[in-house]
Amino acid sequence: MIVDVSKKVLIVGLGLLGGSYARALKRFGFHISAITLDQSSIDYAIGEGIIDEGSIDLDERMIGEADLVIFALYPHVFVDWIERNQGLLKSGALITDVTGVKSSIVYRIQDVLREDVEFIAAHPMAGREVSGVENSTADMFVGANYIVTPTSKNSPDAIQTCMELGRLLGFSNVATLTPEAHDEMIGFLSQLTHCIAITLMTCNDMEDLEKFTGDSFRDLTRIAKINDQMWSELFVANKGPLLDQMDNFIDKFNELRSMLESEDIEGMRRMMRRSTERRVAFDRKK
């Protein structure tokens, strides 16, 4: 399947991400339907002209007509949906997702999925501090990464289609990674940073701190405002890789602590120079 506008797209879960997918794809004229929990989300999206039809029920006709189904759900809800309702999918349909962790989801879905439906997993690395279709935007993915995580069960066609979807959605960088490499990367770049931010925000009860708080502290704790339901589920779904990243961090942090305790100025300066050098490289390739 190649993404062309005669294909019917179904979005399951019309929140911030699902809504932004709808907006971005509607620009090309796709027929878009949506299944979601709240009638108000559907009414809003139809009013905005970003979906053609929607339902809060498992509408068999709507599901059976879709060529491309995008699941924008919590991980466990996604797995549950497939296990219960995959019989309703059209033969030959391609399904994809937005889940932020991969190994624990991709193989499980591919194991239980019907032979005549293909699941190609993807992670749109984008988000905002707000939620709901009302906050969705068509240009949410500009500047962001879209990672497709194929397995040996995926066809070259599905991989190409999914990458093309990422480009249509407006992502600036579309790439592929194995589910394992994705989870290691996300464990470090995203999950570990959130662990650090919530720890920093809760490890000191000193009063009046906010009076003296400057940019560094605000930078490091911006992501300490966190959706506890979603992130706790994503942490557990990526437990192994995240624990590894936490351990790496603790080891290095303890190394710095020991150097400070023994006043090993040269050792600290070496670490700071390495950190400066690495961070500069991150700037340059931005």
Next chain:
Amino acid sequence: MIVDVSKKVLIVGLGLLGGSYARALKRFGFHISAITLDQSSIDYAIGEGIIDEGSIDLDERMIGEADLVIFALYPHVFVDWIERNQGLLKSGALITDVTGVKSSIVYRIQDVLREDVEFIAAHPMAGREVSGVENSTADMFVGANYIVTPTSKNSPDAIQTCMELGRLLGFSNVATLTPEAHDEMIGFLSQLTHCIAITLMTCNDMEDLEKFTGDSFRDLTRIAKINDQMWSELFVANKGPLLDQMDNFIDKFNELRSMLESEDIEGMRRMMRRSTERRVAFDRKK
């Protein structure tokens, strides 16, 4: 002494901070002299009209005439200067500093200082990623905090004068703290955050990370570009309070790690809700 424009101000160390002090004070018409290492800094500052005169030597006349002396030096250089050269200061002069740590400096200076000269310590909580008088600006302190850290040896007059200096410099928030409370606060808000940033930047060598790096990681590592000479000295000068803050952080981080390992979702969600709640409070009072 009250700050009035008939007073002569001497700045020792004409770099980014010293230069910004000169610019900010020159707006009011003070007579400003400077002693610094490089003739080029003096030439530049005179050319810009932000100092009246300057010297790379210990100019006895210049030092002996100053009513207010601002030391913008590395901590150990400041202590060293006072020990060697305090005999040159005018009787009745007030001296202050910009040092980022306090307990390890303030008492040491006050212990060795002549009886007829008063040292009132202050920390201008401002900085930039660049250095040198050429990068100084008159509005560098807008939005920033100026913390005066008096001890029992300070006169009410000197405390008032120093706070007034902070306001003249353009700081948005001028406050007093004991040296100990200052060091605890700075150990947490500034030094611990830098320890975290340099650890995060050096604990993972995975390739191609920068390709997938998003806002969270960039936010948490912005301060990982660090002046290794200055920060290693400041870390050691605040060793006790910083080690305490590092230990608090490690304890809380390990608590989160244990909850993840045992899949204690409720515990993680509690911590995330607390972190969200605390971070919101930091926003509001900004």
